[in-house]
Amino acid sequence: MASTFFGLNIARSGLFASQRALNVVSHNVANADTKGYSRQRLETTQYTPLALAGGEGQLGTGVETNTIHQIRNEFLDFKFRDENSIQGEWEFKKEMFSAIEAIFNEPSDSGIIKATNQFFSALQEFSKSPDNLTTRALVRQRAIALTEGMSRVFGQLKDAQKNIDFEIDTTVAQINGYAKEIATYNKLIHETEVDGGVANDIRDQRALVVDKLSSLVDVQAYEDTVKLRDGSFGKRFNVTVMGMPLVSHYQTNTLDTYKRRTKLHPDDAENVLELRWTHNNKKIASFNSNSGKVSALLDMRDGDKEVNKGIPYYIDKLNNYVNRVFGELNRIHMNGYGLKDALGNNSHGIMMFTMDGKDTANFETDLKNKGLTTIDAAGFSLTGAQEMSTLTADINTTLADFATASITADQRDDRIASLIRKEIAQQNNLLKAKFEKYNDDHPDQQKTFVPKTIMRFSDDKYYLVDQISCDRFKISADVDLDLNKFAAATDSDKTPGDNSNALDLVNMRSNQAMFAWGSPDDYVNSLVSNLGVDSEAATKVVKNQKILVNEVENRRQSVMGVSLDEEMSEMIKFQHSYSANARVLTAMDELLDVIVNRMGLVGR
Amino acid sequence: MRITNTMINNNLLFSVQNNLERMSNNMKHLNSGKMVNKPSDNPIATAKILRYNTDLSEVEQYKKNVRDATSNLEITETSIAEVGDLVQRARELAVQAANGTNSPEDLQKIGHELEQLTEHLVTAGNFNFAGRYIFSGYNTDQPLLNADGSLNPTLNVENKTANQVDNLKILVGTREEIAYSAHGIQVFGEAQDFDIVKFDATSGQPLKDAGGNLIKETKKFPALIGQMRQFANALRAGEKDSPNKFLELVDNSIDNLLVVRADVGARINRLELVNQRLSDNNMSFTELLSKAQDTDMAAEIMTFKNSENIYRAALSTGAKVIQPTLLDFLR
Numbered sequence: 001m002a003s004t005f006f007g008l009n010i011a012r013s014g015l016f017a018s019q020r021a022l023n024v025v026s027h028n029v030a031n032a033d034t035k036g037y038s039r040q041r042l043e044t045t046q047y048t049p050l051a052l053a054g055g056e057g058q059l060g061t062g063v064e065t066n067t068i069h070q071i072r073n074e075f076l077d078f079k080f081r082d083e084n085s086i087q088g089e090w091e092f093k094k095e096m097f098s099a100i101e102a103i104f105n106e107p108s109d110s111g112i113i114k115a116t117n118q119f120f121s122a123l124q125e126f127s128k129s130p131d132n133l134t135t136r137a138l139v140r141q142r143a144i145a146l147t148e149g150m151s152r153v154f155g156q157l158k159d160a161q162k163n164i165d166f167e168i169d170t171t172v173a174q175i176n177g178y179a180k181e182i183a184t185y186n187k188l189i190h191e192t193e194v195d196g197g198v199a200n201d202i203r204d205q206r207a208l209v210v211d212k213l214s215s216l217v218d219v220q221a222y223e224d225t226v227k228l229r230d231g232s233f234g235k236r237f238n239v240t241v242m243g244m245p246l247v248s249h250y251q252t253n254t255l256d257t258y259k260r261r262t263k264l265h266p267d268d269a270e271n272v273l274e275l276r277w278t279h280n281n282k283k284i285a286s287f288n289s290n291s292g293k294v295s296a297l298l299d300m301r302d303g304d305k306e307v308n309k310g311i312p313y314y315i316d317k318l319n320n321y322v323n324r325v326f327g328e329l330n331r332i333h334m335n336g337y338g339l340k341d342a343l344g345n346n347s348h349g350i351m352m353f354t355m356d357g358k359d360t361a362n363f364e365t366d367l368k369n370k371g372l373t374t375i376d377a378a379g380f381s382l383t384g385a386q387e388m389s390t391l392t393a394d395i396n397t398t399l400a401d402f403a404t405a406s407i408t409a410d411q412r413d414d415r416i417a418s419l420i421r422k423e424i425a426q427q428n429n430l431l432k433a434k435f436e437k438y439n440d441d442h443p444d445q446q447k448t449f450v451p452k453t454i455m456r457f458s459d460d461k462y463y464l465v466d467q468i469s470c471d472r473f474k475i476s477a478d479v480d481l482d483l484n485k486f487a488a489a490t491d492s493d494k495t496p497g498d499n500s501n502a503l504d505l506v507n508m509r510s511n512q513a514m515f516a517w518g519s520p521d522d523y524v525n526s527l528v529s530n531l532g533v534d535s536e537a538a539t540k541v542v543k544n545q546k547i548l549v550n551e552v553e554n555r556r557q558s559v560m561g562v563s564l565d566e567e568m569s570e571m572i573k574f575q576h577s578y579s580a581n582a583r584v585l586t587a588m589d590e591l592l593d594v595i596v597n598r599m600g601l602v603g604r
Numbered sequence: 605m606r607i608t609n610t611m612i613n614n615n616l617l618f619s620v621q622n623n624l625e626r627m628s629n630n631m632k633h634l635n636s637g638k639m640v641n642k643p644s645d646n647p648i649a650t651a652k653i654l655r656y657n658t659d660l661s662e663v664e665q666y667k668k669n670v671r672d673a674t675s676n677l678e679i680t681e682t683s684i685a686e687v688g689d690l691v692q693r694a695r696e697l698a699v700q701a702a703n704g705t706n707s708p709e710d711l712q713k714i715g716h717e718l719e720q721l722t723e724h725l726v727t728a729g730n731f732n733f734a735g736r737y738i739f740s741g742y743n744t745d746q747p748l749l750n751a752d753g754s755l756n757p758t759l760n761v762e763n764k765t766a767n768q769v770d771n772l773k774i775l776v777g778t779r780e781e782i783a784y785s786a787h788g789i790q791v792f793g794e795a796q797d798f799d800i801v802k803f804d805a806t807s808g809q810p811l812k813d814a815g816g817n818l819i820k821e822t823k824k825f826p827a828l829i830g831q832m833r834q835f836a837n838a839l840r841a842g843e844k845d846s847p848n849k850f851l852e853l854v855d856n857s858i859d860n861l862l863v864v865r866a867d868v869g870a871r872i873n874r875l876e877l878v879n880q881r882l883s884d885n886n887m888s889f890t891e892l893l894s895k896a897q898d899t900d901m902a903a904e905i906m907t908f909k910n911s912e913n914i915y916r917a918a919l920s921t922g923a924k925v926i927q928p929t930l931l932d933f934l935r
Contacts, residue, residue, distance in 0.1 A: 097644065098642070104643075106650070107640065107657060114657075117658055117661040117662075124775060127775065128774055131736065132735075409779070494742040496744055497772055499742075500773070507775075529643060530647070532645075533644075536645075539644060546618075550615075554611050558605050558607065559606070561609065562610070563607070563609060564930070568929065568930035
């Protein structure tokens with residue numbers, strides 16, 4: 001027979017269990033809106049029952065509270081972080097593409113297309129009255145506006161690159177901060193859980209930090225069980241980035257920045273930051289990440305290929321455009337003659353645009369002396385510009401054909417443009433092979449090959465030269481100081497009315513063979529609409545990714561989120577349970593009352 | 605699926621955000637009147653818009669060019685007409701002079717009038733419009749003729765035929781050039797040597813050599829002016845056979861004038877056609893540009909209203925779903 005107070009004890013265990021469960025409900029309700037909180041449940045089991053003698057079975061002894069555990073699905077956490085990483089990457093790319101769109105500012109009345117239109121209009125006016133200084137001044141003004149427009153776009157692109165670099169620095173600091181935070185939580189959790197408990201709330205906070213981290217880099221987080229020094233087993237939490245440990249239990253590796261010494265791209269900002277993994281200030285590995293904001297930052301800062309379009313890609317395209325178009329304008333302009341001066345002499349062989357606005361003679365000397373970087377077995381060297389004698393000969397043949405009127409002016413221009421394009425492609429293949437050989441021979445100092453795109457005409461010969469940054473193109477000192485030097489005439493004797501060279505300058509605009517993308521106008525149009533396509537694509541990815549992240553987050557919330565209705569019904573359940581236990585206790589109390597106060601009173 | 609409060613909140617926020625974004629796009633289209641404000645709004649339309657804008661700016665420029673060329677050609681035509689009238693008058697005088705009944709004084713007077721006509725012709729040949737000599741080809745800063753009507757040597761056209769001289773050219777379309785001037789050599793004929801009787805500057809009498817023959821000097825003149833000058837001087841000097849000689853020659857020049865005038869007229873006509881075409885181009889480019897770029901207000905307002913309805917629906921269902929909880933029904 002059980003003890004008299006046995007029933008009291010059962011009721012008491014029920015009371016305590018209900019009360020504890022109500023506390024858990026209360027905690028859930030209180031944290032219903034806490035970010036990263038996962039709902040908790042109290043787990044209860046029956047006490048070990050009392051075996052009754054004589055095969056009567058077992059008598060229950062009440063309820064026991066075991067653990068308060070959290071309801072959370074780790075798979076969904078992984079899924080969330082994967083998608084969040086991709087979203088973090090494209091959010092930034094989208095933002096950057098919008099910024100580049102804003103820099104190009106097309107279609108508008110103030111972009112470079114408008115400046116180009118106005119420049120060519122000025123050339124047309126110039127062709128109508130080449131004898132008029134007003135139209136010459138107009139050409140000068142519009143040419144300056146065009147070069148300024150180009151440098152503005154170029155400068156803003158470079159600024160954008162610098163800003164990205166700055167953002168890399170702050171993002172890296174953020175990543176390291178999160179890593180430290182995770183390590184601190186690891187310690188706290190480990191210490192709390194030494195006695196076998198589960199640190200639900202701290203785990204939630206740690207998971208939240210990993211979630212935040214996942215938008216910056218491509219992270220993998222996992223917990224493994226290891227044997228501790230005292231022989232017991234403990235859990236260790238690790239965070240890795242592309243297999244490289246960022247946090248390992250109490251330890252962290254640091255993502256470190258250092259200055260890049262050799263520019264990847266000639267127009268890159270000075271001393272941009274490279275990333276590497278360090279531990280105690282010692283380099284352990286180089287950094288890479290497939291997704292996350294950092295990878296977007298690096299892509300946008302350094303991307304110069306069709307598959308990975310970043311700022312350098314657009315700078316390159318712009319440089320290519322300006323070098324080719326200004327080069328061609330120069331070539332035509334050098335064929336012409338300016339107005340006669342007081343002595344009856346007229347200028348010839350004058351460039352319209354030069355580097356830094358030098359005069360033609362100085363610029364040509366520069367070109368020939370400085371030349372371009374080439375590569376040979378010994379390494380990199382700066383040689384004089386390479387003369388393309390075959391090209392010069394081919395073009396001279398074309399010009400001769402034109403002179404004997406066997407081809408039209410259109411055919412001449414097309415043929416020259418495609419000859420130049422072909423030669424550039426050929427030279428690039430040769431150079432690229434040399435670079436590849438160099439990189440194979442020197443695995444420790446890889447060099448990036450930047451294709452040459454410029455054939456410059458000087459001294460009646462063609463030279464392959466390095467591209468000139470488009471912000472350095474200014475109107476040449478010759479024409480800037482003397483409007484008479486704008487060359488409208490192709491015949492020195494026919495000034496001032498001869499406008500055939502001015503017409504050639506205007507016609508250059510419709511030279512379809514100039515670029516693989518067509519005429520100069522087509523080139524800019526294609527560039528801008530391709531930018532639009534990329535920006536639109538980024539916007540779409542972000543939109544889709546948002547839906548995806550929202551979906552995963554909803555699935556996660558479906559599991560770990562607090563439902564107030566559910567908590568209320570739980571609350572009522574435990575409230576009733578508490579009351580019922582109290583009622584049982586009262587019943588037991590009454591039993592005792594009967595025993596103590598009223599039993600055995602018969603006959604008194 | 606278990607639905608939690610956070611999920612409802614998230615979903616509500618997500619859809620409200622989406623709707624707001626859609627409405628903000630509608631608003632941008634309505635406010636700016638443009639469907640494409642940046643390339644990513646519609647990359648294909650952007651390419652078109654940029655193309656049409658460039659085309660339009662070119663067409664505008666070509667229209668300006670046509671206007672300038674037309675006015676230049678009209679001035680040229682007027683001048684040629686004036687020259688035609690002068691030559692016609694000279695021809696009448698020559699016919700009159702060829703009449704045997706004229707006294708030497710009459711012939712003198714006719715000679716003087718011819719002299720004046722020639723002077724006038726020189727003025728016409730050196731006509732200067734907006735600072736440019738219209739008959740001097742590329743040498744717009746040089747008069748065609750010297751004061752006596754002989755060819756200005758700096759023009760370098762003494763040995764050029766009418767086909768070899770240069771005329772000012774203008775672009776009226778992509779690589780479509782049109783000449784918008786007539787060269788003096790074309791109007792007045794190619795340069796020839798003419799023997800001109802010399803006159804004494806003070807007495808106004810023809811100079812004679814010891815044998816009593818008239819002294820003549822040989823100069824390069826454009827045919828028509830040379831003929832006039834030669835005839836006028838000869839008549840004043842009293843050369844009897846000069847009217848017939850002049851009449852023989854001048855008819856060719858008159859024919860030539862008519863041909864040049866017809867050519868100029870034809871070019872004006874062509875420019876009118878070009879202008880018509882450019883106006884058509886302008887209109888169609890503007891229309892295409894508008895189609896690619898401008899907001900269809902009616903359609904946009906419809907979609908805006910639609911977005912607004914969805915937005916309202918999202919808000920009102922959201923408000924209704926969020927509000928009640930079990931709490932509302934607990935005592």
